[in-house]
Amino acid sequence: MMKNFLFYKGFLLLCFSFLFIACEDEENPSGESSAVDTTRVSIGVPLHWKLASTPNTENFNNSDAINNWAYNYDRAKSALYYIDVPNLSSPTLSMASHYNRVIHKTEVYPDYAGFPTTIRTLDFAFFPSERGPYNFNIEALDFNGHLTNPTTRWGGFQKNTFIPDVILDKIEFFEFWLMDPFLENPSNEGYLYINLGTVSEDILKDGRISSETGLPVGTEPENTDTTKWARVANSTTSSDSFISDAARDEQDLGLDGLDNAGERIVFSEYLQELQLNRPDLVTAGIYDQIEQDPSNDDFRSYLNGDWPNDTNIPRRYSQFNNPEGNSISIENNTSFTLIRDPDPDNEDLNNDHILEETEAFVQYGIALHSEMDTDDEFITEVLIDEENVVNGVPARWLKFKIPIDEYHETFGNVGDFNSMQSFRFYLTGFAEPVVLRFVDFNLVAVL
Ligand SMILES: [Ca+2]
Ligand SMILES: [Ca+2]
Numbered sequence: 001m002m003k004n005f006l007f008y009k010g011f012l013l014l015c016f017s018f019l020f021i022a023c024e025d026e027e028n029p030s031g032e033s034s035a036v037d038t039t040r041v042s043i044g045v046p047l048h049w050k051l052a053s054t055p056n057t058e059n060f061n062n063s064d065a066i067n068n069w070a071y072n073y074d075r076a077k078s079a080l081y082y083i084d085v086p087n088l089s090s091p092t093l094s095m096a097s098h099y100n101r102v103i104h105k106t107e108v109y110p111d112y113a114g115f116p117t118t119i120r121t122l123d124f125a126f127f128p129s130e131r132g133p134y135n136f137n138i139e140a141l142d143f144n145g146h147l148t149n150p151t152t153r154w155g156g157f158q159k160n161t162f163i164p165d166v167i168l169d170k171i172e173f174f175e176f177w178l179m180d181p182f183l184e185n186p187s188n189e190g191y192l193y194i195n196l197g198t199v200s201e202d203i204l205k206d207g208r209i210s211s212e213t214g215l216p217v218g219t220e221p222e223n224t225d226t227t228k229w230a231r232v233a234n235s236t237t238s239s240d241s242f243i244s245d246a247a248r249d250e251q252d253l254g255l256d257g258l259d260n261a262g263e264r265i266v267f268s269e270y271l272q273e274l275q276l277n278r279p280d281l282v283t284a285g286i287y288d289q290i291e292q293d294p295s296n297d298d299f300r301s302y303l304n305g306d307w308p309n310d311t312n313i314p315r316r317y318s319q320f321n322n323p324e325g326n327s328i329s330i331e332n333n334t335s336f337t338l339i340r341d342p343d344p345d346n347e348d349l350n351n352d353h354i355l356e357e358t359e360a361f362v363q364y365g366i367a368l369h370s371e372m373d374t375d376d377e378f379i380t381e382v383l384i385d386e387e388n389v390v391n392g393v394p395a396r397w398l399k400f401k402i403p404i405d406e407y408h409e410t411f412g413n414v415g416d417f418n419s420m421q422s423f424r425f426y427l428t429g430f431a432e433p434v435v436l437r438f439v440d441f442n443l444v445a446v447l
C-alpha cells in the first residue's frame with residue numbers, strides 16, 4: 001500500500017511536470033470509486049498537439065515521398081480545440097446545433113450531482129473538401145478552390161504522450177465518450193484512425209527539423225537552408241520560447257519558416273501554375289485568397305472580428321491550429337485568445353532536437369456512421385439524453401473502450417507497447433464536414 005502511495009505521489013509529480021497530462025487516480029471521471037487500481041492518463045487536452053505527419057499506410061499515395069509536395073496532397077483542413085465558453089457567448093455558443101453548445105456532465109454521467117455541472121469536450125473538426133496547410137495540390141482543386149474527392153482526403157494531429165515507461169507498460173485500453181457525430185447529418189460517414197507507436201516528426205518531409213526558434217533574428221546572419229518545403233535553420237540548437245517580442249515577429253512564421261511574402265517566393269511554382277498554366281482552374285477571387293497565404297498556415301483566432309457574426313464554432317476554430325502568427329504577446333493580445341498553445345511551433349514531438357523519421361505503429365480503425373450502437377466494435381454503452389434536444393434531436397453519446405492489444409493493423413517495425421510514445425489520430429473517408437466531440441479521452445493503466 002505504501003509502495004502504491006509513493007508511486008502515486010511520484011506520478012502526480014510527473015503529471016505536474018507535464019501539465020498537459022491531466023491525471024486521475026483510483027477514481028473514474030464520474031467520481032465513482034473503481035474496484036481496481038487504475039490510472040487514467042488524459043490525452044484529451046488540446047495542448048502540444050501538432051499537425052499530423054502523413055500516415056504511411058496504403059490509404060495515402062506518396063506518403064513516403066521526400067522533398068515532394070505530393071506527400072501532402074491529401075491533407076484537408078482540420079481543427080482541434082476546447083470551446084472557450086466564457087468568451088464565446090450567446091448566440092454563437094447556443095447556435096442551434098449540438099456541435100456549438102455547452103455539454104452538461106450529466107449527459108455522460110447521469111448520476112453526477114457535483115460541480116462544475118458542465119464538462120469540457122475535445123472537439124476535432126474536419127473539413128474534407130478544404131485545402132489543409134502546406135497542401136500544394138493543384139490537380140485536386142475545383143473552380144471554387146475546394147479539394148475534389150473529399151473521401152480520399154484526411155486530417156489529423158499527433159503528440160508525444162510523455163507517459164513514464166512504468167505506466168506505459170500497464171496501459172490496457174483507450175476509453176472515451178463520443179457525441180454521435182451525425183445527429184444533424186445522418187448520411188455522412190467515415191473513419192477515425194488511431195495510431196500508437198512511433199510516428200514521423202517530419203511533417204514537412206524534407207529530412208530537416210522545422211523550428212521557429214531556430215530562425216535568425218535581428219542582426220544574426222541568415223544561416224538557413226531552403227528546402228522544397230521550408231526555410232530551416234542550420235543550427236540544431238533552438239530555444240523553447242521566443243526570446244523577445246521582436247524575435248517573435250521574425251520567427252512566428254509557421255513550419256515553413258516563411259512569412260506570406262516569403263511563401264510567395266518559395267512556392268512561386270505553385271502560384272504560377274495556378275495563375276498561368278491553368279487560368280480556368282480557379283476563379284480570380286480564389287486565386288487572390290491563395291496568394292495572400294500560399295502555405296495556408298495563417299492562424300486566425302475564433303474571436304477575430306472578421307468572422308461574420310453568424311459563424312458557427314467549428315468554422316471559427318478552422319484556422320486555430322495554424323502555426324503562422326499564433327503566438328501573440330500578452331500585451332498585444334487584445335482579442336484575448338484563451339485556451340491556445342503559446343509555444344513556438346516545431347516538428348519535434350519529444351523535444352530531443354532529433355528528427356524522428358520512422359513510421360512504426362499499430363493502427364485501430366473505427367467506422368463512424370449514424371447507426372452506431374453497442375453491436376459495433378469497441379462501443380460499450382449508448383446514452384440518449386432527452387434533456388438536451390436540438391431541433392427535435394436529443395443528444396446521443398457513445399462510450400468507446402478499445403483494448404490496446406486489439407489493433408487492426410501494424411505498419412513498420414513495431415516494438416513493445418512500452419516504447420510507444422507517440423499518438424496520432426486522423427479522420428478520412430468523409431464526404432462532408434464532421435465534428436467529433438470527445439469527453440474524457442484517456443489511456444487507462446491497470447496497476
Ligand atoms: Ca521537416
Ligand atoms: Ca508560413
Ligand SMILES: [Ca+2]
Binds near residue numbers: 293296
Ligand atoms: Ca502563411
Ligand SMILES: [Ca+2]
Binds near residue numbers: 251253254325326
Ligand atoms: Ca507559430
